Amino acid sequence: MPDYKAPLRDMRFLSDEVFDFAATYQAIGATDATPDMVGAILEEGAKFCEQVLAPLNRNGDEEGCQWQDGVVTTPKGFKEAFAQYVEGGWNGLAADPAYGGQGLPSSLGLMMGEMVAASNASWAMYPGLTHGAMSAIHAHGSEEQKQTYLTRLTEGRWTGTMCLTEPHAGTDLGIIKTRAVPQADGSYAITGTKIFISAGEHDMSENIVHLVLAKLPDAPAGTKGISLFIVPKFLPNAEGEAGERNAVVCGSIEHKMGIKASATCVMNFDGAKGFLIGELNKGLNCMFTMMNHARLGTGMQGLSLGETSYQGAVRYAIERLQMRSLSGPKAPEKPADPIIVHPDVRRMLLTMKAFNEGNRALAYFTAQLLDLSHGQDAEQAAEAEDLLAFLTPICKAFMTDTGLEVTNLGMQIFGGHGFIREWGMEQLVRDCRIAPIYEGTNGIQALDLLGRKVLGSQGKLLRGFTRIVHKFCQAQAEHPQLKGHVAELVRLNQQWGELTQQIGMAAMKNPDEVGAASVDYLMYSGYVAQAYLWLRMAVVAQARLDAGSDEAAFYQAKLATCDFYFQRLLPRTVAHLTAAKAGSEGLMKLSAEQFAL
Template sequence: MIDYQAPLRDMRFVLYEVFNVADDWARWESLSELVDQETADAILEEGAKLVSKTLSPLYRTGDEQGCHWQDGKVSTPSGFKEAYQLYSEGGWTGLSGNPEYGGMGMPKSLGAQFDEMSCGANLALMLYPSLTSGAALAIDAHASEAIKSLYLPKMYSGEWAGTMCLTEPHSGTDLGIIRTKAIPEDDGSYSLTGTKIFITGGEHDLSDNIVHLVLAKLPGAPAGPKGISLFLVPKVLVNDDGSLTEPNSVSCGSIEHKMGIKGASTCVMNFDGAKGYLVGDLNKGLNCMFTMMNYERLFVGIQGLGSAERSYQNALAYAKDRLQGRAATGVAYPDKEADPLMVHGDIRRTLMNIKALNEGGRAFSTFVGQQLDKAKFGEAYEKQKAAGLVALLTPVAKAFFTDMGLECCVAGQQVLGGHGYIAEWGQEQLVRDVRITQIYEGTNGIQSLDLLGRKIAANEGAYFRLFADEVRVFIGNAENSEFAPALSKALDELEQATEALLKQTADDPNTINAACVEYLQGFAYVAYGWVWAQMAEVAKAQLDSGTDDQDFYQAKVTTARYFYKRQLPKGSALLKAAVSGAEELYGLSNEQF
């Protein structure tokens, strides 16, 4: 297995040349004093050094050693604690955190690049600080000033870690039936009792304290999701001055034995009258959690993208080095006993598929990150539109990035043949690790339901039209582009499928469940076609200008053409399947399955 290297050249391309994010930063007063292109480049460079020198070398050993649970305590793999400390000392946990409490305040469009490189380097290790960042986001948005002042500085510094405690043994997606109880105490705190499962980083030895965000219900709370509240429950109780006192009544009952991400502890957490503090308003816990969901779901999608990039780098290096057979056109390397795998069409097809999906995904993730920044930092006129685009595109990013992440990791494994099945080459670990990304933070089936049901049908396509209008504007401005006709046709098909499904849904409630997965994937191929057309136009302009970086820009144009010929047509087939109706899907009785 080769060492992971951050794709900095491509990251700079999508940031500064395709989406011009530095121009946004300069015009937003709250960001202009914090970041510019020079600062962002320095952050990317330092991040690349950290992931290649510190995180990546622990990738395989973390998997081999895993986490160990004994007497309620969890020990992480060798080197994780030292790496976590270096990560924390660099301020990376607070990269996008609120500067008022010690965060760096960087935009998500930049943070998305660091997320990709760090997850590509070591997904399991990255889960610990990423959960802390997510918990800090919810605290910053909804907690009292006293809680924010006390907890956020320690979380941004990495001294204290964070978790999200949602799932219970009987309650996964259906959070409305959770049983964890919160009883009010005389001092304004709450006593929480219940069990949560699948809690990433619920217990570990990396930080001095762990701050749990726990969903629970008060006695007599409204039934279902409307009765859920959110509470902050520290592992170790905290004095008003930030010093630690005695352990809270929180314990880790066990850790799961998993398919992958073995260096990340996945815990059963027991709360036995644990002291907690309300975050946000009573019975509004899901609202508080959903504040961070767009960020967290984009981050999970990027986990798939980072894993796919590592798969590509590994498979490409192997294909260039491995000698097997001769080229179809004859001997390509007469000085060698055989030609490298790169001469074979199927190997090149596999690598081109991964390359096109990865670079399309990187561009799309940057666009979604840019919309998150506009919704947060932008002028009033752009916030509403950006928020609508984020709501629409987040489930697409989470589901498609991770679906393609698994596909690309399996494809990279295939390039290595038998060696791809052997642990020392790293590909089989990538396949095992990336699989979870399709499941947690809302399964990809749930993301598809969210897209078609909540984000399109529920508002009669209003969010969808925001996206379609963006693509139409590009097509109109690039009418001479070689890609505009095919992109226009693909968008027509997506619009027609969307309208057809909205009509079908009015007649058959099963339509959304039956169509949503194919619809999301068909949508994603059109979205990738859009960003690939944008990248190709920028690259062509650079080639016409006589740039010195001819290889990079020519590769962009060629890969865009490959995507349009080999991958975009898949979207059309998926959309045809999506509108085919639910009759056959519900045509069998349960006994006939």
């Protein structure tokens, strides 16, 4: 397994130099989050991830979770690591102080989340689902529910889940069968089966708080009839502590391709006592709070696993001797040259580096918007919410698709050794493969982006982002070193709007045009968004070099990687543009029966 080293220098480059998180923290009233404090928190977080979580990663994959009569045991060391995580205050880092949290900015929590997932993706699922449950209860729960559940979730004594999927209903939540029958005491009896429930049962906390989607017997059909319920494993007693066992049991756990140390559970609710959160028949709105949190976290998994893979691949490429350079020996004193001298290996490494650093910039840009959405400036918060709505499906889908590409390239650089378990590169591919699937498949994210967010807003959400890009390009149009890249971004930014209009016009005649174009549209959007962020990074890097920085190598590498992105990766937009404009006819010609011929 590659040794993970938190990329603190790159993280601070983005937070301090590119996005100026410190100014945002001051603007939203997070005055305690000074650069020195943030630096200290990240350094301590890096130590925990490198020294505690990373050493458990391979053993967790090999041991997996064990199920016996409804009880799930996590791999050796997982429970102790979670106790250490809670004791260190990491669980409540960005949580509301009113319920025991530290009240630090959401962006800082996401930066910590990057390191956690990079060091141990399976273990990261347990606190990750808890943080999602906390966000939903904080946004939609009653004050009594917050005091009962949120305080204990923040403390880490209890953990949380979200229970959406059923055996017959994956993405189509409108056809769920789980029922909630009103009881005389104001509670509800929840009956049904949920599948693919991450962290649904385990031995790491005193209690597990399930957020469950269900329908009342007289609920309207479809998604308009869904409500959300808090269903704890142990019912709170008079003091609010875990008391009587509720009628919810883990029927089994899944045997999976990856993230094997994350318990993926079948949960059976047999008249379990549940408590309504939010309004009746408005459960999907409440759950979207949790789902959007989870989607950003899933996008971060693509970045995190890609980063670990890259670190392993770079070290291997420097040490592995194989053949001579085509332009002559580079290590004549050795029997062969290190493979990092070969152009194709460099192509793979630079692709990994460019996507990782671009995805980190996209994630941190989005994290800054999350901070601003919680600020006191109502107009600024509303603008940030719109940008978040637009960028969330891009973060989830683009970052996980490219993260999977990165981990595949990392394994490829190792050659046959990458296919062998002992090196750990194949585990990163397996662990990453779920990311484009769960929390809404990437195809669903693409439909959400194009159908709901862009066309559904008559282009408003897209224009909110393209205006930012346009203003940046105007300011940098005559940049001495970067104006060529700026001109290309100007062209693509304009083309983005034209593509959107063309698809929208076609969809007015045939709704299938949206589904036919959506995935290519999302990928096009991701590449253009990253081009903007790469130029923001390049402008800062060039300014630091012009000022005579003593970290010239770091900034020069940024500029060289930006050039690579524009030369080798951004041209992929041509293929996505062409495919998105091709229409639905070619997809719909075959009958269902003809696929089987």
